[in-house]
Amino acid sequence: MNNNLQLYNTLSRSKEKFEPLNPPNVGMYVCGPTVYGDAHLGHARPAITFDIVFRYLMHLDYKVRYVRNITDVGHLENDADEGEDKIAKKARLEELEPMEVVKHFTDRYHKNMDQLNVLHPSIEPTASGHIIEQIELIKSILDNGYAYESEGSVYFDVKKYSNDYDYGKLSGRKLDDLLENTRTLTGQQEKKNSYDFALWKKTDPKHLMHWPSPWSEGYPGWHLECSAMGAKYLGETFDIHGGGMDLLFPHHESEIAQSNACRGHDPVHYWMHNNMITIDGQKMGKSLNNFITLDEFFSGKHKALDKAYSPMTIRFFILQAHYRSTVDFSNEALHAAEKGMQKLFNTVELIDKLTPSSNSSVDVQHFKDSLYAAMDDDFNTPIAIAQLFELSKIVNQVNDGKETLTASDILFIQNLYSVFVFEILGLISENIKGNDDQLVDQLMGAILSLRQDAKQNKDWATADKIRDELGKINIKVKDTKEGAVWNIE
RNA sequence: GGUACCGUGGCCGAGCGGCUAGGCGGUGGUCUGCAAAACCAUAGACAGCGGUUCGAAUCCGCUCGGUACCUCCA
Structure with missing residues (x-):
């Protein structure tokens, strides 16, 4: 497979020649949407960015398996730090089942992506459908000694991990700096260090979405789904992991840590990050x-x-x-x-x-x-x-x-x-005239022929009126050397 | 405060040491009954100050301005 493709790897902060692990196969994982609201312009950016990557790799004759997840296990609300799941909160407000909200916004997301001509990924796994895989991952991290249980929750031991691996290799963070800059959040006292992050969180009474586990009734930590699903569908090491720059830290940094903690090696060869709108x-x-x-x-x-x-x-x-x-x-x-x-x-x-x-x-x-x-x-x-x-x-x-x-x-x-x-580039012409509505074509032909007669008689008033009236219903008429042409705006 | 990054003509946006980026908009023309489209021509830029270099928007330093992230939001 010959190619001259260079791509920027966040891990090395430089462009690297693209060389897949198992050509002609390419595995790509991209962080998809959290389905608790309508997709906005910010969602279009990563979807389109990695749609281009997907399309171009396929054009170069690679066999691409593109996994883009749906995050339907929400977590804390940004400014309502009460331990309430984002999706659960929306559900209560509208008196809907959480999964009903998930379904609603997933469908709307799909509709928007189709409108943008974004190709469907090969696999679109949901976090809620992979709780078992996530629990298995936690067990293995615990077995390897890089996590600890506390009050029914399980936390990743960043300090322990840092003794053996480089926590911060992707984002350029230093552990000491992280120690000094931590917000006050609930559950903080359960942790050994403020920078430790949750692998499993014991549910609180208000929380609607929860699952049984060896540690407590609860829900998986926020970085876990991508580690679990990426490995499940693309293997323990795969080629490309994409997402927005805002996910670089802590999300992707922690994904790397989790993979190393349970398998002893990095999960991803090329990390790609799109910028913000x-x-x-x-x-x-x-x-x-x-x-x-x-x-x-x-x-x-x-x-x-x-x-x-x-x-x-x-x-x-x-x-x-x-x-x-x-x-x-x-x-x-x-x-x-x-x-x-x-x-x-x-x-x-x-x-x-x-x-x-x-x-x-x-x-x-x-x-x-x-x-x-x-x-x-x-x-x-x-x-x-x-x-x-x-x-x-x-x-x-x-x-x-x-x-x-x-x-x-x-x-x-x-x-x-x-x-x-x-x-x-995946652009499609939106010129509606391209369809095969013969009736419209014939009607337009008749109207434009009338206008041509008017022009022949130098009856500009009539000719202009026809054009103006058509303009009002968004049909644009242009006179060219070869005669009048029209299109719907 | 820490980490990463950015500052380009009216607007958007490429550029990775020497060669017109491009689009939109503006101006002047060609064409046209008029309009639209198209074509031709044209103006306008590298935040500021130093430095490196034969040569800098591009490299280095400082200053000013801005953005993102900084652990239980995904």
Whole structure:
């Protein structure tokens, strides 16, 4: 399997050549959503980022098993530190079963991901469905002496672990620093050290979601599910683990610790982290209460939005920034993304209509290399998109008769667009006109023919009225050299 | 306070020591009955101050400003 793919590994803080452990197979695990609320723009980022990774690896002919979990065992609420499960709290408020809430938001998440044209992962395991695996993991960590039981709960012994392994290797933390900076939280006195984290937490009376275990009726600690499910479906060591930068510490750091504590080796070869989406320069997040849900973007129903933005506009907007940079939301930026993407799709339609020449006046062959080079360089989608815009410019120039292309070069561009725009970037044209509604086509043909007659008679008032009226129902008419064309906006 | 990172033209956003990134917007043109689209041309930038170098947006230091994370929220 030849590839030139370089990806940034958080573990080494540098780009590394991608070499899978068992080619052509690749195992990838990504931290999925906690299903206690509607997905917002912040959820779209990791989903789309790793969708690109998934798509590109498959394009390179790897056999990818992509595991993205659903976290349905919630834990403490951020500002309501009463030991109440996030999902349980929402359930009580709305008088629903916790699993009913889980089902509701899981379905909505799936719907949003489909709208964004995010491919389904190969496996989508739930935390609640893997309690047994998590308990087994705790047992083995206890057996190896890296955890201790206290008041029915089990805690990971970070200090003990640090004697044998490097706790902080991923996030760059130092144990001494951690000791000095700890919030006051419930259950703190049960722990040997403030930086120890829970593997199993004894339930409190208010807690709705709990399971039996050797230690108490309770629920698993927050980092455990990924360690358990990653190992179950991808093996004790797998290639890529992804997630948001906000999960770097403590979540992923602790995952590494847990795996070492029970198996004696690291679980993951490449750690990838996408950056945040910001709004007014701040991370968009549930706990900050500054999020805009995806449904609100799609409908335009949010006070911060000028208008509705289509799922593909959101996808394109996210892809126009590199995944390791923050991307700042604004109406202006989304307008730009919308217009730019439309330009790209106009080009796609135009390619089919180009007239081939006997020779090409411009070199288009090098675009293939530059497109692959962009993707190979740590999935640099903004560069890839810039290349596609360059191609778009050439296509337009050919259409205007200012440059020429041979039939094979035209086919070459068609293929590049098909591979990069649709297959790898996962963009789909939202031009509704593309469907096979013959009646609409015929109706439009009749209307535009009437307008053509009016134009012939220099009856501009009638011609403009037809265009304006169609405009009111979002049908846009454009006069070109080849006659009027229309599309639904 | 600690750790990681960022500061690029009106906006978004690439860039990893020398070569126009790109998109949106602006301006001037071509085309068009008008509009739209398209094309051509054009303006505009590297937070500040030092240093390294023949040469720095890119490397180093300091200053200023901002973000994320810092253990039982996933």
